Amino acid sequence: MGEALLILTLTPVQSFIAEARRTSDLYVGSQILVQLVKAAAEQIGPQRLVYPAPLNGSLPDDLPNVLVARVDGARAEQTALEACQALQAKWKELADAARKALETYAPSDRKWNDIWDRQVESLWQVFWVTVPMDSLEYRQAYLTGTAALAAVKRSRVFPQVEEPGPKDSLSGRREVLHRQGESEKDYWSTVAANVGPSRLRPDGRERLDAIGAIKRFCPLANRSFPSTSTVASADFLERVRQKAREQLGSYRQIIEWVLGSFLYSVRPHDQQWPYDGDLLLLETLTEHALRDSYGGLERPQDLERARQALRELYRAAGERPSLYYAVLVLDGDSMGAHIRELLQRADPEAEHRQFSRQLTQFANEVPQVMDEVFRRATWPGHSASDGSGIRGRDFLVYNGGDDVLTFAPLSVALPMAKAMAEKFSKTVQGCSASGGVALVHHRYPLSGALAAAREAESIAKAVKGKGAVAVTLMRRSGQGPAQGIA
Structure with missing residues (x-):
């Protein structure tokens, strides 16, 4: 046999x-x-x-x-x-x-x-x-x-x-x-x-x-994976490292004092900010929210000092972190039809293997693409951060075959989707990829955020010629979603 x-x-x-x-x-x-x-x-x-x-x-x-x-x-x-x-x-x-x-x-x-x-x-x-x-x-x-x-x-x-x-x-x-x-x-x-x-x-x-x-x-x-709050505030944090490092250090000292032993680290290697991004959001700095997320706080009487230090950080940075983040899904267009077309060629197995190698090459290059997009948005004019900061690839959930699932801060969501789609079309010959992006509040249920991103992807897949990105905004106010094609 x-x-x-x-x-x-x-x-x-x-x-x-x-x-x-x-x-x-x-x-x-x-x-x-x-x-x-x-x-x-x-x-x-x-x-x-x-x-x-x-x-x-x-x-x-x-x-x-x-x-x-x-x-x-x-x-x-x-x-x-x-x-x-x-x-x-x-x-x-x-x-x-x-x-x-x-x-x-x-x-x-x-x-x-x-x-x-x-x-x-x-x-x-x-x-x-x-x-x-x-x-x-x-x-x-x-x-x-x-x-x-x-x-x-x-x-x-x-x-x-x-x-x-x-x-x-x-x-x-x-x-x-x-x-x-x-x-x-x-x-x-x-x-x-x-x-x-x-x-x-x-x-x-x-x-x-x-x-x-x-x-x-x-x-x-x-492995500590970034929370939705960390994703939402990640671009803000990287810019703060450059523009307001002193104020970041001052705020860190005060929040460590207030929370004491209840505070936990999620990024131990980060020398400037090893904590979750929710502590960069003013809405977190209430006694109720901190007890809910951290189990308690040692010095609640000093909580107003922490709020004031965070406001000073905002002023020094000239911005506040977003309360919204993005869920991004990307998928190759008409992959089944493309494989069937490859099977009609003179050496279908060789063609299928070559196609498979191109998909693997794309998957291997996605982390570098994400790093570069995030760096350009947060460290313009620099080749990289000091090495302890957040990278674009840190948000990547899955990247196999022609599928990508990742989170992203708002400022990089569309550039990241565009860069990955372009990399796909350049790497996988004769193919395009479409994506769905859901913009959601960091406290919005994760299951709903994923469903919204998948629905946006379906909208993009329905575009003639495809190679599209659809965006859905899930408003926390309770209004229906706002949608568009990019």
Whole structure:
């Protein structure tokens, strides 16, 4: 037997990523998917992959949720099964690490374990097809395989998993983790008291199921991802480093004095401002807001001094930070049609591989594009900040295949979308990309912000000729969204 074409994918994807209340939930969810697909790809063998294509022998940092590979026909099914096992093993590794971390804060019991095992074991479904290539050209094998995979996914049978009791804060669909004879609020209050508000809201106000707990406590969650407040104020902060460094230092000293031990760092390497961007917003400097976000403050009597110092920082900078930020999604236009056109050429497999390499090259260049756009907006005339500041790539959630999901400050959202779309069209021959941008208040629900960005992307995709960017403004006043095409 000769070779076979293997196509593999998994589900759920969009719903898994979208179950997020914090930007870090979104980032970790995306990276979990990347790790699962990467485990399968490495088991298959990167050199066997047609899509995504490795560059210089290495897989890209982010991977799409579909793999296409040419494998040994005699072991095609075994290769697929081993890839599935590798994917599930990686999921178990991440879940076990999160479980171990969580149990150090509040030991589990039989009830807790039953909920955890049920939810972790029933989440992922992996679909694959293999097509023998003994008598088929690549074009026929690929079209046959994609059609068969679509049919398998349409006819899939979902396991019926009962989820009784109160539901979790992220999905609202699964039973919240708790122990026998203890309320959900009491259990999560205990956990929150041990981990602090940077990881979990205090007093049991966030109650997670196993999937949400994995997002919060697996090793991937150890990276501090910018909050919506940090994104909204990021360009302001970088300009303040240049124009009002002394006033920034004075304000930092006062806010450290007011919050005391309740203050936590999110960027320890940042020597000038290691804290969340919400502390650069005057609306945060109320006793109620600080207790809600930080769990308390040691010297509330000096809060007015902090407000005055922040106003002085605004005056020295000549501006205030925005209360709004952007969610940006970018997606290649008519990718399916383009692949079908490539398959009609003289050497369809070589064309598909070349197309895949171009997508990988684009993905590899996106972080540099984001850095450059952000630098131009915040450090004009400088090659970079002092090295401790924020970079454009710090807002990047996911960047695999022809898809990009990122946050951005308002001042760079459209330039960033334009720069990435231009990079895509230059790198991926004969293709364009369209984007959706949602401009939202930093306290607007994250799920709504993501939905607005996806809706804007759909509007851009409907433009004749595409290569468009649609913008939606979600007004906090309660008025309907304002939309436009850029």
